[in-house]
Amino acid sequence: MAETDGPARTDALFTDLYELTMMQSYYAEDMHDRAAFSLFVRELPENRNYLLAAGLDDALSYLENLRFDDADIAYLRELGQFTPDFLDWLKDFRFTGNVYAVPEGTPVFENEPLLEVEAPIAQAQLVETAVMNIVHVQTLLASKAARVVEAAKGKAVVDFGARRIHGRDAAIKAARAYHIAGVNATSNVEAGRAYGIEVSGTMAHSYIEAFANEAEAFAAFTRSYPETVLLVDTYDTVQGVQNVIDLARKLGEDFQVRAIRLDSGDLLALSRKARAMLDEAGLQDVGVFASGGLDEYKIAELLEAGAPIDGFGVGTAMGVSEDAPSLEIAYKLTAYAGQGRLKLSPGKASYPGLKQVFRHESPEGHAIRDTLALHSESLEGRPLSECVMREGKRLKPDTDLNAIRTYAAEQIAALPPEIRAIQPADPPYPVKISTKLEAYTEEVRTYLKGLERRTSGINSRS
Amino acid sequence: MAETDGPARTDALFTDLYELTMMQSYYAEDMHDRAAFSLFVRELPENRNYLLAAGLDDALSYLENLRFDDADIAYLRELGQFTPDFLDWLKDFRFTGNVYAVPEGTPVFENEPLLEVEAPIAQAQLVETAVMNIVHVQTLLASKAARVVEAAKGKAVVDFGARRIHGRDAAIKAARAYHIAGVNATSNVEAGRAYGIEVSGTMAHSYIEAFANEAEAFAAFTRSYPETVLLVDTYDTVQGVQNVIDLARKLGEDFQVRAIRLDSGDLLALSRKARAMLDEAGLQDVGVFASGGLDEYKIAELLEAGAPIDGFGVGTAMGVSEDAPSLEIAYKLTAYAGQGRLKLSPGKASYPGLKQVFRHESPEGHAIRDTLALHSESLEGRPLSECVMREGKRLKPDTDLNAIRTYAAEQIAALPPEIRAIQPADPPYPVKISTKLEAYTEEVRTYLKGLERRTSGINSRS
Incomplete structure (x- = not known):
């Protein structure tokens, strides 16, 4: 409640501590290159044939307003884990990155980015917790509704x-x-x-x-x-x-x-x-x-x-979205310093780089299938993701909630009836990976495995 | 987030519209008698052998700070559902009631009041939504944790x-x-x-x-x-x-x-x-x-x-308390103008009047069973509920979160091992209804059924 939320006057500390410790390490190591992070849902809950994207507007407001006030910095100082230099640097911290996203009210499927952040790595890292929290709850509840x-x-x-x-x-x-x-x-x-x-x-x-x-x-x-x-x-x-x-x-x-x-x-x-x-x-x-x-x-x-x-x-x-109270939402590094990145841990693979989703539609506007592709590709179908924030400023300052509602109704109506239905669809809505994205993913995997082999080799010689 | 929650500066409008329309009707009908409401969980989720009470501190802060500012009143005026008189009356609205509650960190069971509000009916009615919201989420998550x-x-x-x-x-x-x-x-x-x-x-x-x-x-x-x-x-x-x-x-x-x-x-x-x-x-x-x-x-x-x-x-x-993402929490009128009240709808029965819970403990302090009783009764066992707010002022202004944690650990440790366990307990922890509460419930039921019969009789003659 307004009176009991504690002394917060900014949203900067609504984050996991590790975002801040990683930031300090990036700062200490002089790592200021740009990173891309992708926010997506790995796998849809059993009882969801699609998700309805929501929360972007609040996520952008958060990014635009993000700053540390004196009370925030004082609390971080108290924690004893941050250097005076880093805390000074936080005083002028602003989010200056770019954001690409599908419009609110768009039906989305597994692995399709709801939102991508492209910014100096410390910035893109810090915002992980809050952006996930904001988009998760609204997408979860819009999808149920x-x-x-x-x-x-x-x-x-x-x-x-x-x-x-x-x-x-x-x-x-x-x-x-x-x-x-x-x-x-x-x-x-x-x-x-x-x-x-x-x-x-x-x-x-x-x-x-x-x-x-x-x-x-x-x-x-x-x-x-x-x-x-x-x-x-x-x-x-x-x-x-x-x-x-x-x-x-x-x-x-x-x-x-x-x-x-x-x-x-x-x-x-x-x-x-x-x-x-x-x-x-x-x-x-x-x-x-x-x-x-x-x-x-x-x-x-x-x-x-x-x-x-x-x-x-x-x-x-x-x-509470009783039959699926959470989504497997993830915010993953997909590029750093111009180089594609991904995680090789079992069961949690992802696709590297900034991406685009092309929705193939019939002449009557019915959605037929999606293709997840590299951001740079130009494929058949309607591209869903667009640049919504450039250098920390949102491109469309005014959000018309009723227009979003109308758009959502149209987009949902364009889905195949079995995907709109509340019964689980079998087969699910088809999402293909583009040939170029497949190839790039394999290239990045091979590159990373090579790096790890070299690390391993170096270590075993040491 | 702080910046996107809308213009709220008070918590007064974080309520269901019907609380306000009912208030206006109570006001219009000159119904200012005191009411008692009980906040309790009707039935525990399958996977919970007990609930851990939490959220009282925030509920009391909400009650202490509750007021309508000019912006709140202006918005209500815009809705076109409230009279100028009533809106004027809201300007000076304060919560002046009494609250009885079990301390945070107390294990509780079905039908046991987490909190009882005793106040002029319009006040006790208005706070329903927020008090439920506050206590529900914290009790839900404390119980899972x-x-x-x-x-x-x-x-x-x-x-x-x-x-x-x-x-x-x-x-x-x-x-x-x-x-x-x-x-x-x-x-x-x-x-x-x-x-x-x-x-x-x-x-x-x-x-x-x-x-x-x-x-x-x-x-x-x-x-x-x-x-x-x-x-x-x-x-x-x-x-x-x-x-x-x-x-x-x-x-x-x-x-x-x-x-x-x-x-x-x-x-x-x-x-x-x-x-x-x-x-x-x-x-x-x-x-x-x-x-x-x-x-x-x-x-x-x-x-x-x-x-x-x-x-x-x-x-x-x-x-998200994934295996039980909500509790069947209810906030029910149990008395008005000194007369016990309850609802007769199927499957949603409750017990009338202000109540007390007596926890029977072994000489070593192990919890054996509870008795749900009238507030006025004095039975064997430790009474769990206490007056925490009188005339709108909380009796213990300072909440020591670490003391609550220590108390909770002791109280949980005192539960039977099968109730503490994560497997469903069979039989569940015993909660008896006192003889006097049973009798009073029957008396109120009979009285209310009589009233309804009379209504029905009057109607059929009309």
Whole structure:
């Protein structure tokens, strides 16, 4: 929370200590050459056919504003691990690098760079932790939300997650990611303010329980909010619906309630029963809204069974991405001083150099396959990655969240139906590696293995 | 991040919209009586035998500092859902209630209140979202970390989670929760500063890759950090260990490296091989540190197999509580205007009134069972809940995080071994409901059902 986050006034110390110790060593060794780092997801979670890129805007803000203030430097001095020279150097530290990225709202696949940083190595190293954190949580939550929106087939989806999303920052960022993914509104007022997103909400069980009975509670709430949604499951759902109908009779033309909300029990049976009761009472305009432990699987099941539900409140399962609460996101050195780099450790291989992704599309705009290529290649298909920051300045200062949302909807709609679907796609969306990138990867591997052999040889002679 | 969280200067709008609309209705209906709300976890996740309470300190800070500034009120006005009178009233809003809670670091079980709020209903209602959010994430992550610490059997555990924990706020709070649970250090520099926790870190693969070869990288890093931990798996782990041994031979008495770090591959086999190579080279003082996708299950497996590992870096699995990424935490009205309240909806029952938990302990201090009772009862056992805030002021302004950590260690050690263990306990820890609480619950249920019947009767006559 604002008051309890500690004394931070900058984001510079929101980093792993090793970024700073490595920086000091680069500084001490006079290593100021430019490095390229690639942020990508190694392998998609089992239950994700694609990821929806999100978080770039915040990552760029972080990079633009990155600096160490006196309090930051004083704390680092206290740690006793940094030299006065290095700490002095940090005072003028700024991020002056270039960033290439796919636009927010782009569906991405494994090994495709979400973002690439190209900067003097100390700069590109320092930002690893924060950039990963920012892009990870927003991409994770946008990807989950896109599935919920897909399952809801055009019915409204409202974010109810603030209470159980992990911390305040994620709860606010979640609402932004959800907006990109097509969620209709959020219950989170601060997120509404921060991003200009529609806020939505009605009443809790506690409100109903504070009154002598449910009918009185409904009457009181509609006095302040005539066009509200009334929660009907506090005591007995069918009686709750009846209480709404009775209120409608009593209020006559003043009755403007938009919907009832079901929050527990058998939502299929109860939504049918409620719909029938409302229809019978001539309340065809009163919708049925459902919540309570929902996720894309449950929503799909309800709608496939024909549940007459007009909208869904989705909280925890979407808010923590319950079935895949993290992504195998990595931020890897891919070039230093003009030379491609990669890691040879088992199971964690990567591709060297700055890259481009070409999305092959049909004449109608349907995505067919991607090719991961060298940045310098020019292949068939639409290039997804673009330069978004040059010498520390972002190229498009204004981010239009609604434009991102529209773009995301188009991009998702262009995916093959089985990739958009919530069931695992088999085969997955095809991502090819270009011939030149394959060859370059092999070249860098051979070069690095040669270096290691030479090291090994030298060592064994020493 | 600090710069991108939007314009918030208070925490007042970090709430669900319905808290505010309910408040306005309470205000409009002149409902200012005191309410009691209970924050508890309905059912423990399958893989948790207990939860470790955390987050109280931040919840109390939030409550103490809660107010609406002009910008908050202006935004609410823009929403067009609030009356000028109500918005005026918010200007002087303060939390003036009482809070009862179990101390942070207390193991708790299902239905046991982590925290109870007793305040005028509008106040107690507003704080629901933020208090749940704060206590949920810290309790979730402390509970997960306690399992990792248990599995590590006294070996060091270091938090590596900052890059994938959901957002900055959670990453910083996580380090605090981990400290309470017995984790030894964090890589998160901001968290180290915020809470005075030990920060720790070494080098990444990118550092190694920036040099012509691994041996040069090791030599360079130890020039800045002689007592460091060297990462040996970038190219070939066995060769990496050999490079460390060669460095030791070269540096002689200047060699002060504390440990090597394994981050991939078969950690059991590699730790044995590395240990043997180091021992053979006379480097018995150089430890073996392991990381890379670790959680309590993998750590237990490694140590049970006798892996010679001295410490563990644990990131994502602990950071998102991967096997249980949320808790069924609830904040329920339990009394209003002196009358017990509860919800009758299926599967979501609760107990009315302010409560106390009595922990029955053996003469040696071992926890035997708990009894959930009315707040007014005085039963056998140690009462866990205490008044921590009176009339909006906390009773103990200074929180000593190390004292909480010591208390947590004692409390965890006092649990039955099968409850402390990472395997699911069968039977679970016994939590009884006191006779008086059972009777009171029945009384309130009967009363509420009577009210509903009367409502129903009235309606059917109308």
